[in-house]
Amino acid sequence: MDLEFNVQGGDFVRAGNASSQIKKVLKQLNADSAIIKRVVVALYEAEVNIAAHAYDGVIRANIDTERIRLLLDDNGPGIPDIERAMTPGYSTASSAVREMGFGAGMGLPNIRANADEFVITSEVGKGTHLEITVYLNQ
Amino acid sequence: MRENTADRNSFRHALTIDPDVCVGCAHCMRVCPTEALRVRQGKAILQNNRCIDCGECFNVCPSGAIVIKQDEFDSIFAYQHRVALIPSIIIGQFPEDVTPDMICQALVSIGFTKIMLVEDSVEYLIPQVRNYVENADCEKPIISSYCPAIVRLIQVKFPSLVGNLMLLRPPLDLTTAYVKQELVREGAAEEQIGVFYITPCAAKIAAVKSPVGEDRSEVTGVFNMDYIYNRILREIRHKDVDPSIAVKYKPLSARSLRWSLTGGEANEVKGSCLAIDGIANVIQFLEKVENEEITGVDFLELRSCDQSCAGGALTAGNRFIAVEHLHKDSVALSSKKVVSDKILCDYKTANEGKTALRRVEPRSMLKLDEDMGMAMQKMERVNRMMCHLPGVDCGVCGAPSCSALAEDIVQGEATISQCVFLQRTMEQNKLSPDHAFKIMKQVWGDDRFKKNCHKPYKSK
Structure with missing residues (x-):
């Protein structure tokens, strides 16, 4: 099953829409609630990242009985140093974003911690690509 | 109404609907936060596994058909x-x-x-x-x-x-x-x-x-x-x-x-x-x-x-x-x-020693099937159906929303012809107006189609 969501840069109000929809789908599929929680937390962080850093982005979800795979592509500044971005507490968020309660620098590490498989690639000046896989039966 | 010990196990809800009093107005169905109500044969039906006994239905029922059971x-x-x-x-x-x-x-x-x-x-x-x-x-x-x-x-x-x-x-x-x-x-x-x-x-x-x-x-x-x-x-x-x-x-x-x-x-x-x-x-x-x-x-x-x-x-x-x-x-x-x-x-x-409750077990009402493969097939059917349903959540099908009707259909508890919008489309092809009328009567009962100047209302 495939689902697709658009995310607007700067729209923190609607960030969370995709994770709420995915959550509902996984509940209907009778997935384990602890697994649902990991998916939703990882996806919400990723949605907020697009809202905080990118101009816009697309989230594609592919679900089968084994796993959920989330592909996130944004048009944005990209990440020059991915290794540093993966360090807990490291953040490039603007002070305006921090004032809204986001940008504490836990986003990417938190996504990785909740995913079974996590791939991140980025091109400076173009955008970032994330692949988050969570197995539904483990 | 007196409860004896044997009844205690089966007594899951305080809310019940008296079918003799219910007029099938569907007010309850619209306010239920867990979509636990449907209308069939002109009467509201409560789905026990979804009801949380919140009482929202009781508050809006104009005819007093929703009863909160108490002891004698x-x-x-x-x-x-x-x-x-x-x-x-x-x-x-x-x-x-x-x-x-x-x-x-x-x-x-x-x-x-x-x-x-x-x-x-x-x-x-x-x-x-x-x-x-x-x-x-x-x-x-x-x-x-x-x-x-x-x-x-x-x-x-x-x-x-x-x-x-x-x-x-x-x-x-x-x-x-x-x-x-x-x-x-x-x-x-x-x-x-x-x-x-x-x-x-x-x-x-x-x-x-x-x-x-x-x-x-x-x-x-x-x-x-x-x-x-x-x-x-x-x-x-x-x-x-x-x-x-x-x-x-x-x-x-x-x-x-x-x-x-x-x-x-x-x-x-x-x-x-x-x-x-x-x-x-x-x-x-x-x-x-x-x-x-x-x-x-x-x-x-x-x-x-x-x-x-x-x-x-x-x-x-x-x-x-x-x-x-x-x-x-x-x-x-x-x-x-x-x-x-x-x-x-x-x-x-x-x-002493009895202030703690046991762990509370979940009983999810949202799953479409115990088996994930079956659930996924059902969900795909729901999604296909949602492409045809109007999305106005009018409730005339006897379900509180288009998505609730779609889920009822895949669970075998409703048919797609209960939707008035799709009925109009079907009438363009082969559905006879007589048959369409019969379907509506199955949901709302005969009385709903008779003139009635004394519909109950309740302001609370």
Whole structure:
């Protein structure tokens, strides 16, 4: 099953829409609630990242009985140093974003911690690509 | 209506629909927060596994077809010691000239031998709640288990949050254990003690009759507050209460009196605590908690009714007036220490080793099938169907929303031709108007299509 969501840069109000929809789908599929929680937390962080850093982005979800795979592509500044971005507490968020309660620098590490498989690639000046896989039966 | 022990196991809900009274107006179906109602053959049908006993349907039913089951009043007379456990909000129901003493005297006059306020145990409970929130090794926020409709909501709709529920028994249980102990100490035989709870809502009945997290409730029976309110007021207005009845209202501490109101719990717990009332507000908030969109909260007091228990479906007075009345009373009490160390000690003995609830099990209503492969097939069918359904959620199909109809169809409980929009499309092809009419009658019954100048309405 495939689902697709658009995310607007700067729209923190609607960030969370995709994770709420995915959550509902996984509940209907009778997935384990602890697994649902990991998916939703990882996806919400990723949605907020697009809202905080990118101009816009697309989230594609592919679900089968084994796993959920989330592909996130944004048009944005990209990440020059991915290794540093993966360090807990490291953040490039603007002070305006921090004032809204986001940008504490836990986003990417938190996504990785909740995913079974996590791939991140980025091109400076173009955008970032994330692949988050969570197995539904483990 | 009297419940015997055999009925206790099968009694899952306090709310039932009387099909002889129901006119199939579907008002209930539109307000149910868990989409537990459908209309078939012109009658509302309640789906037991989805109902959380919140009472929203009861509040909007114009014909009085939704019944909140209570015990037979005369069942109290099977006991020599008959305790009425009244919630503090009952005081706020009556006109100002009816004093708490008069309420207690009237209760004795109709047959009770002892009157206790449910919140009598709150002073004993508060340190335990504080300790629980500070030291619990479960996930934050800790969610109060005070409101039984909220416990049931989390079980069916937010199964991943069952681990956040505070596993402490509510004041009702603690007070019941205490009052039984005290009566036994005074020489009563335990089997001669009946403890009867006067409830402001349906959820609390369900909590007594089919408790979650404990085997059985110690409460003997339950009466609806609207019924008892009428009995009390009749006693006061139409009879001179026997002056020999010397029973006096025993005041609570200010914070005990406010416990069942919005903020009653949250104000007594340290840390970041929120109080949210109204089932729609609660659902909206829990969605965000579940996504971890909201973090850093230590304690959540969640109540199904607007204005918490003062807004219960079985209350008699206006909820805002009742809240104001209790707040005034609690301000007058605020400096007084009314609970002695001895009483706290007696509470401890009465509840030793039984203050904890068992782990609450989820019972998700959302899954389309136990088997994930089947669930996925069903979901794909639902999604395809949603492309055809109009998305206006008109309810004319007998389901509360287009998505509910689509799910009913894949579960084999409805047919796609129940949708009036699709009927029009089908009539363009092969569906005869006669057949379409017959389908609508299957949902709404024959009477819905007859002229009726006396449709019931209710303003509350």
